[in-house]
Amino acid sequence: SCCHGLLYPKDSPTREIKSLDGVWNFRAQPSLDPEQGFREKWFDHPLQSTGDVIDMPVPSSFNDITTDPSLRDFAGWVWYDREFYAPSAWSDSRVFLRFGSAHYTALVWLNGQEVLQHSGGHLPFETDVSGTLQLGAANRLTVALNNTLGPTTIPQGAWNWIKEDDIYPAGSFDMSYTFDFFNYAGIHRPVTLYTVPKSLHVADVKVTTIGVAQDYSSATIQYEVNVATDTDDFQCHVQLLEQDGTVAAEQDGCTGTITLAENPHLWWPYLMNEEYGYLYTFRVDATNSQESDQYNENIGIRSVFWDDNSFKINHQPFYFRGFGRHEDSNFRGKGLDLPLVTKDYNLIRWTGANSYRTSHYPYAEELMDFADRNGIVIIDECPGVNLEGFKPELLANHLTVMDELVARDKNHPSVVMWSIGNEPRSEVPEAKDYFIKVANHTRSIDPSRPVTLVMFRPFDQDQGGYSVDIVSINRYYGWYSQTGQIDLIANAVEQDIRNWRTKFNKPVLVTEYGADTIHGFHEVPSTIFTEEYQTDLMRENFKAFDNTKEDGILIGEMIWNFADFMTVQEYKRVWGNRKGIFTRDRHPKASAHILRDRYWKLAQDE
Ligand code: GCB
Incomplete structure (x- = not known):
């Protein structure tokens, strides 16, 4: 396959981690001279730095950190670098350098040598740097990052020089994109060095629930451990540990199945069972004649079932009560921020929601772990937002991003569905074949989860729905x-929900509905932008949801959006998109209370 699993870096008795997060040196390269940094070799070692630098926190977007508008709206190459020491004690180990994500195209040098390239803003990338790293000495790490989007990047964008005239001086350019969120860029997620034993290590683990008894008395999982090693003389020992540390099962073998025959703890969605979010530790010890490596993966045992009429988790119909979201906040943009992430999960649970969609790109692994632990069900969306054109090169990149997404997220019990895109321009005939290819490819790498595509064209024009198991629609009446x-x-x-049902004969999910609402605007009778209008609009949508839910057509509702978020500046957006039920600072609007009443009631009726 494309990529090994890129297991999340964790320490263990055989592994050590060093975080490279912190304040890095930063320099934006003038857009007029896109080759400058490469020509002047800003990556060269032992340069003190790339030159005339400023401070930049990692992880974070760079856009909102300074007071400089040209950096906020920057398009092109920016350079990050930092120095660090690697301990001499690591001489018996192999060392990997891993980026949780960096937006969008990254080139990485260690001590002046190029070690890594990656394209795509939302997924991890890593490499073995054992040969380049200087142990017991200083090392310099340099990253060149380009946020420019083009016709075949995912998502797409356009970059153009603007002709000089009375308004635009020479060297003006325009970077445009159609998606409705700010194209934040930077090293967005943690940068980590981690060690593994020299002669073998666990490179990937895959655990799938293959059976849950109807009466929940037993369950079976299947596992596959990928060991990276030069020799054949190695073994795997696996253990399944309960939350209190007791061993529920153990056996030898790098692949196999495990049946828990005595009332296993299942992973349940939030509020569906007292024991929601139960996780086992799947412990792998890989051993050869000289050494061993241990990796501990969190797994949840649960079944996902779907057909043309239903969607079930652990044999029970599951109704999504949730949100569309964004990774977005003041100052840090899309940079991972654990206080924010933790607060968001507490707010999600306060509303009684049981799910969200990672609109419109894969979220940080730390968020996925939170979802696992909290029983929050996730529709895992790839970065294919507003796609158009549907050319072969775009398709190739789309398949690759699905490979990387599934490779990263396959073990999360919270993930129950893959979303192959949001609001493609799917009324053209070529969209049909394009999305059938993406959906079939996704099913071929992971048959254990259904595939959806989030659509917005009128039902009778849409060509994307032929590809999916679940029809998702965004509706802004x-x-x-x-x-x-x-x-x-x-x-x-x-009527609209019924029309989609009739056309495609699949379960229907409303993944977006909503209204921009300025916190503090009030009016009776309600007018748009007031808190009253948002709640009025919600109540009317609820009527439609209740009717189609009872008819077994609708399998869920997700309001747009969990919180207000930043977009490009345009007169249709009042300091960003204001459809949040929380403000960007996570203060509740009146709508948060209305939604909370509904979600808790829906939970009680389950
Ligand atoms: C949509 C898009 C979402 C936008 C939203 C809006 O349909 O999927 O990205 O933010 O509408 O508020 O316009």
């Missing part, structure tokens, strides 16, 4: 159409 007309919403939404 009372906002982008029939603006201000609350009385038309309920019927329009209900």
Whole structure:
């Protein structure tokens, strides 16, 4: 396959971790001279740094850190570098350098040698740096990062020089994109060095639930351990540990199945069972004649079932009550921030929600772990937002990003569905074949989860829905159409849901509906942008959801959005997109309370 699993870096008795997060040197390269850093070899060792640098925190987006508008709106290469020491005690180990993500195209040098290249803003990349790292000495790490999007990047964008005229001086350029969130860039997730034993290590682990008894008395998982080694004389020992550390099962073998015959603890979604979010530790010890390596993966035992009429978790119908979200906050943009992530999970649980979609790109692994632990169900979306054109090169990149996404997230019990895109321009005939290829490819690498595509064209024009197991739709009646007309919403939404059902004969999920709302605006009768209008619009949507839910058509509802988030500057956006039920600072609007009433009621009725 494309990529080994890129297991999340964890320490263990055989592994050590060193974080390279912190304040790095940073320098934006003038867009007018895109070759400058390469020509002047800003990556050269032992340069003190790339030159005239400023401070830049890692992880974070760089856009909102300074007071400089040209850096906020920057397009092109930026350079990061830092110095660090590697202990001489690591001479018996192999050392990997791993980036949780960096947006979008990254080139990495260690001590002046290029060690890594990656394209794609939301997934991890790593390499073995044992040969380049200087142990017991200083090392310099340099990253050149380019945020420019093009016709075949995922997502797509366009970069153009602007002709000089009375308004634009020479050297003006325009970087445009159609998706509705700010194209934040930077080293967004942790940078880590980790060690593994020299002669063998666990390179990947895959654990899948293959059976849960109807009466929950037993369950079976299947596992596959990929060991990186030069020789054949190695063994694997695996253990399944309960949360209290007791051994539930253990056996030898790098592949195999394990049946828990005595009332296994299942992984349940939030509020569906008292024991939601139960995780086992799947411990792997790989050993050869000289040494051994241990990796501990968190796994949850649960089944996912779907057909043309239903979606079930552990044999019970599952109704999604959730959100569309973003990785977005003040100052840090899309940089991982654990206080924010933790607060968000507490707010999600406060609302009684049981799910969200990683709109519109894969989220940090730390968020996925939180979802596992909290029983929050995830629709895992790739970065294919607003795709158009559907050329072969785009398809190739799309398949690669699905490979990388599944490789990273396959073991998360919270992930129950793959989303192969959001709002593609899917009314053109070529969209049909394109998305059938992406969906079939995704099923071939992971048959254990259904595939969805989030659509927004009128149902009778859409060509994307032929590819999916679950039909997801975004609907903005009372906002982008029939603006201000609350009385038309309920019927329009209900008819629309039924039309999608009839056309594709699959379960339907409403993945977006909502209204921009400025915290503190009030009016009766309600007008758009007021808190009253947002709650009125929600109540009308709820009527449509309740009717189609009872008819067994609708399998879930997700409001757009969990929180307000930043977009490009344009007159249709008032300091970003304001459809959050929380502000960007995570203060509740009136809508948060309305949603909370509904979600807790839905949970009680389960
Ligand atoms: C959508 C998009 C989402 C936008 C939202 C909006 O349909 O999927 O990215 O932010 O509408 O508010 O316009």
